[in-house]
Amino acid sequence: MMDSKTVVLQKIRNALPAQRERREPEYAAIQRKxxxxxxxxxxxxxxxxxxxxxxxxxxxxxxxxxxxxxxIAGVLRERQKKSLLVAAEIPVKWLPQNLxxxxxxxxxxxEIDHSEGVLTGCATAIASTGTIVxxxxxxxxxxxxxxxxxxxxxxxxxxxxxETVPEGLRQMASFxxxxxxxxxxxxxxxxxxxxxxxGVHGPRTLDVILVI
Amino acid sequence: MTVRVGEAAQxxxxxxxxxxxxxxAQLRRNVRRATEVIRAxxxxxxxxxxxxxxxxxxxxxxxxxxxxxxxxxxEQFEENCSRAGGQVHWAQDADEANRIIVxxxxxxxxxxxxxxxxxxxxxxxxxxxxxGEAITPYETDLADLIVQLGNDRPSHIVVPALxxxxxxxxxxxxxxxxxxxxxxxxxxxxxxARAYLRDKFLRVEAAISGANFxxxxxxxVCVVESEGNGRMCLSLPKLLxxxxxxxxxxxxxxxxxxxxxxxxxxxxxxxxxxxxxxxxGFSASDGPQExxxxxxxxxxTNVLADADAESAGRAAxxxxxxxxxxxxxxxxxxxxxxxxxxxxxxxxxxxxxxxAYGSVYAGPIGAILTPQLQSMQHSQSLPYASSLCGxxxxxxxxxxxxxxxxxxxxxxxxxxxxxxxxxxxxxxxAAFTLARSNRLAVAQKxxxxxxxxxxxxxxxxxxxxxxxxxxxxxxxxxxxxESFREWWAKTKRGPGK
Ligand code: SF4
Numbered sequence: 001m002m003d004s005k006t007v008v009l010q011k012i013r014n015a016l017p018a019q020r021e022r023r024e025p026e027y028a029a030i031q032r033k034x035x036x037x038x039x040x041x042x043x044x045x046x047x048x049x050x051x052x053x054x055x056x057x058x059x060x061x062x063x064x065x066x067x068x069x070x071x072i073a074g075v076l077r078e079r080q081k082k083s084l085l086v087a088a089e090i091p092v093k094w095l096p097q098n099l100x101x102x103x104x105x106x107x108x109x110x111e112i113d114h115s116e117g118v119l120t121g122c123a124t125a126i127a128s129t130g131t132i133v134x135x136x137x138x139x140x141x142x143x144x145x146x147x148x149x150x151x152x153x154x155x156x157x158x159x160x161x162x163e164t165v166p167e168g169l170r171q172m173a174s175f176x177x178x179x180x181x182x183x184x185x186x187x188x189x190x191x192x193x194x195x196x197x198x199g200v201h202g203p204r205t206l207d208v209i210l211v212i
Numbered sequence: 213m214t215v216r217v218g219e220a221a222q223x224x225x226x227x228x229x230x231x232x233x234x235x236x237a238q239l240r241r242n243v244r245r246a247t248e249v250i251r252a253x254x255x256x257x258x259x260x261x262x263x264x265x266x267x268x269x270x271x272x273x274x275x276x277x278x279x280x281x282x283x284x285x286x287e288q289f290e291e292n293c294s295r296a297g298g299q300v301h302w303a304q305d306a307d308e309a310n311r312i313i314v315x316x317x318x319x320x321x322x323x324x325x326x327x328x329x330x331x332x333x334x335x336x337x338x339x340x341x342x343x344g345e346a347i348t349p350y351e352t353d354l355a356d357l358i359v360q361l362g363n364d365r366p367s368h369i370v371v372p373a374l375x376x377x378x379x380x381x382x383x384x385x386x387x388x389x390x391x392x393x394x395x396x397x398x399x400x401x402x403x404x405a406r407a408y409l410r411d412k413f414l415r416v417e418a419a420i421s422g423a424n425f426x427x428x429x430x431x432x433v434c435v436v437e438s439e440g441n442g443r444m445c446l447s448l449p450k451l452l453x454x455x456x457x458x459x460x461x462x463x464x465x466x467x468x469x470x471x472x473x474x475x476x477x478x479x480x481x482x483x484x485x486x487x488x489x490x491x492x493g494f495s496a497s498d499g500p501q502e503x504x505x506x507x508x509x510x511x512x513t514n515v516l517a518d519a520d521a522e523s524a525g526r527a528a529x530x531x532x533x534x535x536x537x538x539x540x541x542x543x544x545x546x547x548x549x550x551x552x553x554x555x556x557x558x559x560x561x562x563x564x565x566x567x568a569y570g571s572v573y574a575g576p577i578g579a580i581l582t583p584q585l586q587s588m589q590h591s592q593s594l595p596y597a598s599s600l601c602g603x604x605x606x607x608x609x610x611x612x613x614x615x616x617x618x619x620x621x622x623x624x625x626x627x628x629x630x631x632x633x634x635x636x637x638x639x640x641x642a643a644f645t646l647a648r649s650n651r652l653a654v655a656q657k658x659x660x661x662x663x664x665x666x667x668x669x670x671x672x673x674x675x676x677x678x679x680x681x682x683x684x685x686x687x688x689x690x691x692x693x694e695s696f697r698e699w700w701a702k703t704k705r706g707p708g709k
Contacts, residue, residue, distance in 0.1 A: 013283055020280060026280070027277055034263040147440065148414075148448075165472060165484075177492050182484065183487060184483070184486055189354045190480065192381055200439040200440055
C-alpha cells in the first residue's frame with residue numbers, strides 16, 4: 001500500500017497539466033503592482049505610527065536615547081508599578097534604579113501570571129498598521145512573557161519603524177526562523193453582537209516608548 | 213478513502229433547511245445585524261487602501277501559481293518544517309487526520325487539549341473523534357466556545373456564533389460555567405470567558421490549531437487572530453498539533469505581505485489583526501517542545517482535478533498568459549483564504565443564516581466548496597443557493613469568481629442527471645434578491661455568462677438552476693435579445709409559481 005504522502009502527491013500530479021511552466025520564472029512573473037515602499041519622510045511616518053497606536057488606545061511616550069531610563073521610570077510611576085519582568089536582551093542601562101526588574105527564564109506560568117507586567121524591545125514596527133513585531137526570544141523574551149502578564153511596556157527605536165506592510169515583511173524575512181508575534185493593538189473580540197471588547201486574553205494595557 | 217465535510221453528506225438539502233430558518237425571525241435579525249456591522253467596517257478600511265485592486269490581483273496570481281506547483285511547494289514545506297524540528301504527517305481524508313491526531317495525543321497520555329479556531333477541524337469532525345477516545349477538547353475562541361457550550365453548530369466561518377445574541381449567550385454561560393450572576397453586557401460575557409479559559413491555558417499541556425498560511429520557503433506557519441487565545445494555544449502547551457489544508461501553502465515568506473493586508477481587512481474590517489503568530493518548527497528555549505503538522509487533503513485534490521471549466525475557458529496558452537488573463541476555473545475555489553467577506557454580502561446567506569448550508573462552510577464559498585470536496589456526490593442543492601448577484605466576487609480578496617463557478621457546478625449537476633432541484637425555492641431566492649438588490653447590473657452580467665453553455669440557435673436549452681423546470685415547457689429566447697432586467701420587469705415576479 002502506498003503511504004498517504006505518495007497518494008496525495010500523485011493525485012495532485014494527476015490533476016495538474018502534464019506540461020507545466022517552469023516554476024521560478026512563473027513566480028517571478030507574478031504582478032506586484034501594489035505599494036511596496038512608503039512615501040512619507042520619517043517625521044510623517046512616526047506620526048502615522050503614533051496615530052495608529054492611539055487608535056488602539058496604547059499609551060504613547062517619546063524620548064531621546066539618553067533618557068530611556070527616566071522615561072521608563074515616569075511611565076511606571078504613572079501606572080503605579082514597582083516591578084516588571086524583562087526580556088534577556090534589554091540593556092541594563094535602560095533600567096531605572098529603585099524599581100525591580102526580573103530576568104529569569106525559569107519562571108513558571110503561574111509566576112508570570114502574578115507579575116505586574118513586562119518590559120521588552122521590538123525587532124521592527126509598521127506605521128501604516130500600528131504593528132509592533134516581536135522576535136522571540138531576543139529583545140522580546142520568550143512568548144509567554146508578553147502574553148500572560150496584563151501589562152506590556154515596549155521600547156521602539158524610531159529607526160526600526162517602517163511605513164508599509166511589505167517593508168515590514170522584508171525586515172521580518174531576515175529573522176524568519178525565529179518565532180514572531182505581530183501585535184496591532186490589545187487583544188479584542190467582536191464575537192458578541194459585533195461589539196468590540198478590548199482585552200480578552202493578552203495584556204490589556206500596552207504602553208509604547210518611541211526612542212527618537 | 214472517504215471525504216467527509218462535517219455532517220454535510222447527511223444534511224437536509226438547502227431548500228428544506230432554509231425553509232425552517234426563514235421562519236426564525238430572531239436568528240435573521242442577529243445575522244443581519246452582525247453582517248451589516250462587519251460590512252461597514254470592511255468597506256471603510258478597504259476604501260482607505262489605494263492599492264486594494266493590485267493586492268487582490270497579486271493574491272490571485274500567487275494562489276494560482278502555488279496550486280499549479282502544489283506538489284513542489286508541499287514537499288518544500290515538509291522539508292523545511294522538518295529541518296526546523298517539526299514533524300509532518302499527511303492525511304488523505306478526515307478519518308486519517310483524526311486518527312493521526314488522536315494517536316499523537318494518546319501516545320503522550322494527554323486527556324485534554326485546548327483548541328484555537330480551526331474550521332478545518334470542524335470539517336473533519338475532530339472534536340467528536342477526540343471525545344470518542346475520551347480526550348476533552350476545549351474550544352478557546354470566544355465564538356467557538358459559545359458554539360461548543362451550546363452544543364450548537366457554527367453559522368459563519370469567521371464569527372461562528374453570530375446567530376446568537378447577548379441574552380442567549382448570558383443564559384448559556386450561567387448554566388454551563390455554573391455562574392449565579394452575570395451581566396448581559398458583552399464586556400461581562402467576555403470577562404466570564406476570560407476567567408473560564410485562563411486556568412485551561414495555564415494548565416492544559418496539548419493544543420490543536422489550524423493555520424492561515426504555511427510558507428514553503430521557510431517551513432513557517434502563520435495564524436492570525438484577535439483575542440489572544442491563539443497565542444495562548446500556540447505558545448504555552450508542551451505539544452502543538454497544527455492541522456493544515458494542503459491549499460494553505462504559499463511559496464515565499466514575503467508573500468505574507470499581500471495576504472496579511474487582504475485578510476484582516478476582509479475578515480474583520482481591521483487594518484491588521486491584533487495578533488499574528490508566525491513560527492517555524494520548534495525552539496528548544498521557548499514555546500512548545502514538540503510540534504506536528506498534519507497536511508490534509510480530504511477532497512481538495514478532487515477540486516484541483518476539475519479541469520472542465522478550465523478547458524472550456526482557457527484556450528491553449530502559456531501559464532503566464534493564463535495567469536494574467538484571469539480566466540475562471542473551478543479549482544480557484546482552493547484560493548480561498550476563509551475571510552468570510554462573501555458571506556457578509558450574500559443576500560441568500562443574510563436571509564437564511566449559515567446553518568441552512570448543512571456544512572461547516574456556509575455562504576457563497578460553502579456553496580462551491582462543500583459539493584466539490586465531496587466530488588459533487590452530496591450537497592448538490594448548494595450551487596443553487598445563490599441568486600448569482602455577483603456581490604461575493606466583488607468583495608473576494610483573492611478574486612474567486614464564485615458566480616461562474618456556481619454556474620459551472622450547476623451544469624455538472626445537470627449533466628449527472630442527479631439534480632435534486634427545488635425550482636420553486638430557487639425562484640423565491642431569486643425574487644427576493646432581485647427585488648431588493650441594487651446589483652441588477654451585475655445580475656444581468658452573470659445571467660449572460662450563465663447561459664453560454666446552454667445556448668443553441670439563439671434559444672436556450674437545458675438551462676441549469678432556476679430556469680430548468682419551466683424550460684421543459686417552453687423555449688426561452690436567448691437573453692441577449694432582451695436584457696435580464698427587461699425580461700424580469702416584463703415577467704414581473706418571474707415565471708415561477
Ligand atoms: S471565497 Fe473569497 S470572499 Fe469568500 S471566504 Fe473565501 S476568500 Fe473570502
